Amino acid sequence: MKVNSRKALSRLSLRSLRASKKQNIITILAIMLTTVLFTTLFTVFFSFRSTLQLQQCKELGNRSYACVYNADEDIADKLRGVPDVENVGRTIAIGGTDDRQSVAWMDATCAEMSFSTLESGRLPEAADEVAVSRAYLTSIGGGDIGSEITIDYKVSGLASSCEISETFTICGISGNDSHCILVSEEYASDVLNAIGEDPLVFSSVVFDLKAPSEMRAFSVAEEIGVNGDSVVVNPAYASESDPLGAEGYAAIVVLMLLIFFTGFLIIYNIFQITVANKVRDYGLLKTIGVTSRQIRKIVRKQSLILCLIGIPIGLIAGYLIGVSMLPMVLAQTIYKNMEIVSGFNILVFIGAAVISLITVFVSSSIPGRKASKVSPIEALRYNEVKVSLRKKKKVDAGIRSMAMANLGRNKVRTALVVLSISLAMVLFDTLCIFVDNMDMNSYIQSTAPSMDFIVSTPEFFTGDHNEFLTASEIDEIASHIDSDHCGCAYSTLGDMTFVNADIDHPALVVGVDGGLLDEVNVVEGDIYPMYEEGSNDIVVTEASGLNVGDKVTITFAETFNYKDPATGTVYETPYDVPENVDFNNIEYIVVGTDREYTVCAVMDQYPTSYAPNYAFVGNSVELIMTAEQIADITDDNYEVMCYCADAVSSEAADKAEAYLQELCENDPGRYEYSSLETVRKEFEQFTGAVKYIGGFLSAIVGLIAVLNFINAIFTGILSRKRELALLKAVGMTGKQLKRMLMTEGLFYALMSVIFSMPFAALINLLFLKLDFFWSSATAHITVVPILLLLPVLALIGALIPYVIYGKVKGKSIVEDLRTNE
Amino acid sequence: MTILRAEGLKKTYGKGDSKVNALRGVNLEVNKGEFVAIVGTSGSGKSTLLHMLGGLDRPTEGKVFIDDKDIFKLKDEALTILRRRKIGFVFQSFNLVPVLNVMENILLPQELDGAKIDKEHIDNIISMLGIKEQLHKLPTQLSGGQQQRVAIARALAGRPSVILADEPTGNLDSKTSQDVMSLFRVTADRFNQTIVMITHNTEIAQTADRIIRIEDGLIVNR
Structure with missing residues (x-):
């Protein structure tokens, strides 16, 4: 029988949502933008991490998750039998050349893991066959499949080591990322046996885990009866060498909190306003027997429905933006020409979706609780007007003070809108100060070498x-x-x-x-x-x-x-x-x-x-x-x-x-070189990335602020429709009414600017303390960007109420007077 | 058989100078199947009394028993559930859920309770109230009289112990008011339904079995 009540609740949630379409659009946009921010953040950071990991793997010559030493086919077979283990490969490493090519036998899986997948030909089978990389072939002066090459290399055994010079026939060629000279298994064993070494000691098995975890790597080894000491996790994946590092994760947490706060500011405000406007409806539901818990459920269901629309759109948009930002972020690392891993990582999506959902639920649960606590009697009498308007003698001053008093009616709403706008402005100001103070000369002084050109590898x-x-x-x-x-x-x-x-x-x-x-x-x-x-x-x-x-x-x-x-x-x-x-x-x-x-x-x-x-x-x-x-x-x-x-x-x-x-x-x-020009390019790349990412962040936060503002004005007018009609009925002209509403908008703008200036100055001061590329002599704080934004904000502040009132008012005063009755 | 009983109900609003004694000790008993009208002028405390009887608000002092159960011993959540099971409300302003159609409005309290719907009973109510044609309309598409019929149907649907009506004809013209009152009368007779109604209109009150007069928060005669 519980199914029935759920159906009734869903119906109520859905129907009352449908009744307020315009507000839903704002809510969905807010949820979407919050999700965009989270998804972009996660995409950039985790693709950054995988890209650097891959780069490290390339340097190490292997990208498998872990490796078991002293392991033969028997252990490989056992590993293949473990359900969460994949890509099991075997290798016998016998030595290396002077030009840092390793000489080894590898099976196909291990070759792939070692970036040595063959582009043409096949892996060596006979003792005189060999597969090498195209880059190596070029460096020794060319050759192709079927041609003979002589390879000089050194075998370092446990007891002895020796230099070997051997002539092979090329049977396969691998890509440029490979640093391996692949020989046959037979040849590898023969060489080791010949110098009195046990080939098993040089054999190892590499494997991947479906869900990578260092602990799991060791427990897998235990399961198949291998001593944990002979298992080594690829250093590229080891937690201590995580390319994000402690600072990286701290940055993620700070940004997440910032996004959460931004999202909270608007989503909380929207639900708060909606609930305030619907207190009568909730009270009515309570008189006919809807329990507090069920009212909370209704609010939760409504936010869930809006999430179902907003989050998926946000995920896709955020992913695309994140991918577009990635190259700029990667350009800031010491590595050049990296293969970018922007692979579709499902965890990023799940993480961003879940955290957006949490943001929405937290933001809507406080208003939801308020809605559920309303006593039915109070709800029947409820009227948002709690502050009586003070009468003023002069008409003009009256309008201004009425507008001010209107903002004072719902202090929480006003504060949240002001905070939301201020947040965007402080962010923008910080970005401006960063770009403004970034000084090419001090950058060049601190990073450029003292000579024109430095050339090396x-x-x-x-x-x-x-x-x-x-x-x-x-x-x-x-x-x-x-x-x-x-x-x-x-x-x-x-x-x-x-x-x-x-x-x-x-x-x-x-x-x-x-x-x-x-x-x-x-x-x-x-x-x-x-x-x-x-x-x-x-x-x-x-x-x-x-x-x-x-x-x-x-x-x-x-x-x-x-x-x-x-x-x-x-x-x-x-x-x-x-x-x-x-x-x-x-x-x-x-x-x-x-x-x-x-x-x-x-x-x-x-x-x-x-x-x-x-x-x-x-x-x-x-x-x-x-x-x-x-x-x-x-x-x-x-x-x-x-x-x-x-x-x-x-x-x-x-x-x-x-x-x-x-x-x-x-x-x-x-080859790589460094010159004034490359340093200048680096500087431009760096400031470009800061501008792009900072601009994106302040644009989205700004958009959220404007949405918050629109919503506050819109619902402010909607819920006062009757009262505004009343004012008109007692003789306020339409012009005066509009002026009052526009004054309210202007007050929002003014308050935000006044509030954000000391805030921005403070953050700027802290920011300049960080030792970036600016000289302390010229570095300065500024709130000019905020002042420049004032006219823009004032225009929005005046325009939005003007447009909305025109749309909301009915055909006649009488009609408006009847609303909400 | 007493189905609704109030003992020493007192309710005070505000503090100090603005203190208002809305109820000053009301005792009341309503039997099963009785149709009682509470009459009083504006400010006499009749609405406050009805809110107390229906568990919408808690008294400063005193008790209310419905089916011999002290309802104010219940916590808010349980009180709400009791309300939807034992009490049907009819308000002056109808208070239908605007986004639900007529049928959905009628069934809502029971659906919220997860109760089994007695189809035959609902059909009976609908045909008695004459709203069969309106079942799929939204409240805003109905006239005041029709809306009040829907509200009565909603109140009746759950076979409540008592229906509490707060100025049910307050927003209706005199012809429609008479129609609605006769519906209350029929309801009381046909379903043996206990009804407590408040009104300031003594003429309307004549439809009831018993009239209780309230003045300055006290019952003055029986």
């Missing part, structure tokens, strides 16, 4: 020093830049270097050509000794704690080991040290090439043109030596970090710019 710019330009590439690039001030900086990264054989003080060594030494900003001492041939002088940073004249021994490490002084045992890696040994007592043994240098000068920091985007955690000594010195100590085992040049003239600079732009566009994976 993309890895140099992201701080991953593991791919370097070759000498011939540098020659080629240098030949296109007309410069009399240029040179290379070199790095020893990849091998460790220490100061005074102390492992707590690793050295970050940069070697430079003589032409770049003048870039060093010397704070103490003299750099000239370094220009002399055979010099043994170096420059260190202030932070190193070393002084001019100090003698230091730098060790270029061949091996460094860990020694337990108690037992005398030497361990190769920190992981080999048994758990019961206290790490604080461990001694380090560094074996390598020693050279003694004299500190001739101290610099404040590395010159911006060739500073490595890399630093050691904890104590380290950052130093610069000459090209000869770095060649000497590393025995020519060093890399080119970057090439820096100043153009001789502005024409030469333009030419170089054009050349580098083309070079980098043609092979974005290999």
